[in-house]
Amino acid sequence: xxxxxxxxxxxxxxxxxxxxxxxxxxxxxxxxxxxxxxxxxxxxxxxxxxxxxxxxxxxxxxxxxxxxxxxxxxxxxxxxxxxxxxxxxxxxxxxxxxxxxxxxxxxxxxxxxxxxxxxxxxxxxxxxxxxxxxxxxxxxxxxxxxxxxxxxxxxxxxxxxxxxxxxxxxxxxxxxxxxxxxxxxxxxxxxxxxxxxxxxxxxxxxxxxxxxxxxxxxxxxxxxxxxxxxxxxxxxxxxxxxxxxxxxx
Ligand code: ATP
Numbered sequence: 001x002x003x004x005x006x007x008x009x010x011x012x013x014x015x016x017x018x019x020x021x022x023x024x025x026x027x028x029x030x031x032x033x034x035x036x037x038x039x040x041x042x043x044x045x046x047x048x049x050x051x052x053x054x055x056x057x058x059x060x061x062x063x064x065x066x067x068x069x070x071x072x073x074x075x076x077x078x079x080x081x082x083x084x085x086x087x088x089x090x091x092x093x094x095x096x097x098x099x100x101x102x103x104x105x106x107x108x109x110x111x112x113x114x115x116x117x118x119x120x121x122x123x124x125x126x127x128x129x130x131x132x133x134x135x136x137x138x139x140x141x142x143x144x145x146x147x148x149x150x151x152x153x154x155x156x157x158x159x160x161x162x163x164x165x166x167x168x169x170x171x172x173x174x175x176x177x178x179x180x181x182x183x184x185x186x187x188x189x190x191x192x193x194x195x196x197x198x199x200x201x202x203x204x205x206x207x208x209x210x211x212x213x214x215x216x217x218x219x220x221x222x223x224x225x226x227x228x229x230x231x232x233x234x235x236x237x238x239x240x241x242x243x244x245x246x247x248x249x
Contacts, residue, residue, distance in 0.1 A: 013134055015044035016109035022049050022066045023059045025073050026208055026224050028201040035198045036111055044079050051086035051093035061237055063087035072227035096125025099132040107133050107191055113140035114171055118147030130189040137195050139171040141202040159186035171195055212238040
């Protein structure tokens with residue numbers, strides 16, 4: 001069911017960018033990408049590993065290695081690819097700057113979970129991102145839905161939307177009602193914002209890193225694509241420094 005807040009007009013973009021630290025990439029990312037591809041009838045799903053986050057500590061595992069794990073996970077899937085531009089651009093990675101340097105036309109979808117969207121206004125240059133992509137926000141188990149709703153309200157106001165607070169849904173509420181998609185136009189940016197409810201997996205990279213560090217492979221191996229698991233084991237990634245050399249497979 002689609003209860004669009006507004007119609008989008010024009011053609012749907014054929015490509016989606018999916019940004020993330022992918023530290024490491026897990027089955028939740030793959031399930032999300034597959035669902036987005038199907039639901040939005042995409043011809044391309046582009047994984048965009050973040051380089052150096054602007055407000056966080058840099059991940060211990062390099063952008064090149066995280067990007068390589070994405071490559072391993074998506075090998076053989078037609079239309080799926082990795083774009084390692086943020087690994088190569090110097091300085092902190094800003095999505096706005098990345099989208100400016102990519103200059104994709106027509107603007108692609110830009111996909112994120114509701115936890116990531118809750119902080120969207122602090123990303124730096126949100127207006128640039130809104131002008132250069134159609135945002136797609138998906139539900140994520142256990143995440144801060146009220147934060148995402150507040151951000152949505154601000155984005156719609158700044159974009160000159162006629163929708164008011166009462167018109168704006170919450171992803172949990174949509175899911176509860178069996179609504180799968182909600183779309184609103186962003187007139188000031190000539191793009192759209194879309195909420196999609198999907199069946200997500202309860203897995204996070206943070207949880208995985210802790211599980212891998214524990215050394216108990218059975219706690220984490222099933223949550224990652226096999227090729228990513230093998231790479232992590234082979235390289236001893238995410239292990240405590242003194243245990244990196246002695247790994248069970
Ligand atoms: P961390 O635990 O280190 O924050 P993460 O599991 O959230 O990592 P990221 O690489 O930061 O993974 O996520 C990239 C994007 O994928 C984000 O927009 C995030 O919201 C989304 N995402 C990650 N895991 C899931 C999941 N299980 N279900 C739905 N969305 C997810």
